[in-house]
Amino acid sequence: MNKQVNQVSIKADKAIPEVIEQQLTMLPLSCQIEPASLTCLVGPHRAQLRAYLQMLAGITKLTEGELSLFGRKVSVIEPFDPIDGQKNRCQVGYLSGAAPLLSVQHGLMNVMLPVLYHENSSFREASDKARNLLAELNCDFEPTTYPALLNNFQRLQLSLARALILDPLALFLDVPFNDLGMKDRKNMGVLLAKYINNHTSCMIGGLQYPRFLEQHAKQIIFISEHNILKFDGWTSFKQSNDSEIHDLLSIL
Amino acid sequence: MVYKIFFNCNAMLAEGRLRQCNYVFLSLIYNMLRFLGSIGHQCFQMLCYVVDLTCFLMQVLAVWKPQRNIVNRAVYAIFLDQLILTGINAMAIISFLAMFIGVVIASQLVFIMSSITTANDLVEMLARLILSEMGPLITGFVMIGRSCSAIVVDLGNTKVRGEIEPLAYLGISIDDYFIVPRIFAVLISQLVLALCFSAVMLFFGMLFSSFIYDLSAKIAMTELLKLINITSLVSFILKNFLFGISIGTIACFHGLSVGNSPTQVSEQMQKAIVRSIVFLLLIDSYFIVFTL
Numbered sequence: 001m002n003k004q005v006n007q008v009s010i011k012a013d014k015a016i017p018e019v020i021e022q023q024l025t026m027l028p029l030s031c032q033i034e035p036a037s038l039t040c041l042v043g044p045h046r047a048q049l050r051a052y053l054q055m056l057a058g059i060t061k062l063t064e065g066e067l068s069l070f071g072r073k074v075s076v077i078e079p080f081d082p083i084d085g086q087k088n089r090c091q092v093g094y095l096s097g098a099a100p101l102l103s104v105q106h107g108l109m110n111v112m113l114p115v116l117y118h119e120n121s122s123f124r125e126a127s128d129k130a131r132n133l134l135a136e137l138n139c140d141f142e143p144t145t146y147p148a149l150l151n152n153f154q155r156l157q158l159s160l161a162r163a164l165i166l167d168p169l170a171l172f173l174d175v176p177f178n179d180l181g182m183k184d185r186k187n188m189g190v191l192l193a194k195y196i197n198n199h200t201s202c203m204i205g206g207l208q209y210p211r212f213l214e215q216h217a218k219q220i221i222f223i224s225e226h227n228i229l230k231f232d233g234w235t236s237f238k239q240s241n242d243s244e245i246h247d248l249l250s251i252l
Numbered sequence: 253m254v255y256k257i258f259f260n261c262n263a264m265l266a267e268g269r270l271r272q273c274n275y276v277f278l279s280l281i282y283n284m285l286r287f288l289g290s291i292g293h294q295c296f297q298m299l300c301y302v303v304d305l306t307c308f309l310m311q312v313l314a315v316w317k318p319q320r321n322i323v324n325r326a327v328y329a330i331f332l333d334q335l336i337l338t339g340i341n342a343m344a345i346i347s348f349l350a351m352f353i354g355v356v357i358a359s360q361l362v363f364i365m366s367s368i369t370t371a372n373d374l375v376e377m378l379a380r381l382i383l384s385e386m387g388p389l390i391t392g393f394v395m396i397g398r399s400c401s402a403i404v405v406d407l408g409n410t411k412v413r414g415e416i417e418p419l420a421y422l423g424i425s426i427d428d429y430f431i432v433p434r435i436f437a438v439l440i441s442q443l444v445l446a447l448c449f450s451a452v453m454l455f456f457g458m459l460f461s462s463f464i465y466d467l468s469a470k471i472a473m474t475e476l477l478k479l480i481n482i483t484s485l486v487s488f489i490l491k492n493f494l495f496g497i498s499i500g501t502i503a504c505f506h507g508l509s510v511g512n513s514p515t516q517v518s519e520q521m522q523k524a525i526v527r528s529i530v531f532l533l534l535i536d537s538y539f540i541v542f543t544l
Binding site: 054057059089090093094096098099100101102103104109113114116117118120121122123126159162163166 | 324325326327329406410413414415417418419420421422423424429
């Protein structure tokens, strides 16, 4: 059983997420995400990809099929149950590049928040842990600055720190290169590369920085309204003959 | 059905099968039914709103299960922030208002009533008016104008900017982190501020009256202390408890009712303020009816 858990962290079997936009057709997804590997979901509809990403992260419910997260079926986990659901959520770090940090709290407090909430650590312990993590992430700004006063890259650094502060087993990246210039994408790619080797990682929005996918993606899953295709890396994805993939790549 | 009858009448009138006077009579009935229907609709909506609000409060308070730490540090930090914003920062304005209103009301009351009644009755009237009515009500209105609107705007803007969802993805309960501390901060602030308001108002009212009119402040204070008993204290606490919990719940409910558009923030704020005032007056009416 444990061996099985170690080999496959996340397993979806004909899983269909809840429909977010009524116009989109959701197809059943079957896939396995191995530990310490990056899987990228790509496709023409961001909302559709986000629905699948949140389903794999155990955030949204499945309408059909099965999903197991670290050996446990997601259907039996209540998302916000004080013990079960929250323990499950602590195992999953979710970086939301498009969604901002809490603007009424300063950067350090934003990073400390999950530790204070879930582990009930003292402010000193939480602050030390957050400062160490921010140093690891090369944050060269004053951590007590409010998010509104930081640039996009610095805000993403804080978001990444907030996702990693509870030492999760899996990392879900929702458009991590959102609104970044070329240089910042490269820096973000370097930062993420440090962590995706130790975590089960799954991301969307990877096509904003294809070089990152080329270097790190072990699996690329193309999802559209008509097709779900799996590839074992950037090269095979690029060489695909599928017309929808051609259309998608042509706009890069 | 009413619409159907009316449209049939229209058709009959057009075809000449209905006389004009009958048509006027029918349209009168139709408009009356529409008017009654709209009143019924409003009443039903109000009832649904009360049910929604109660369910919201129950759901929020349900976060406290035996497994949860009573003092969660993240929640505690927010609670303290809110207590400072809602309670401590409002102390100055509440004291000033209490002093001003105390001088105005008490002096007027003493001036009018001193010729027709005794000092003891005057003190009782003053105590009843201030402790059971003016103290909680004026504090409640200040809380609505100051804190209820601030909570709706704060929560609404946080929701519009999409800052709430990422926290839920990290397993932080929205009710626990955003709502419970705000409701409790408003509740405690209402209790303490109402007490402070009543005390300051009575003190300055008596003091001012004793300077101007023939009323001994010492006797008045002694009489006043005699009037304070367990029943009046419980009634005061219960009233402020209900005021506080309704203001806090309505503010949070409307704050979270904001969708994705910033225009909804002001819309929800208006609703929250008006409904809080209505609730405050309804609760107060209940107390007037059952404590007189």
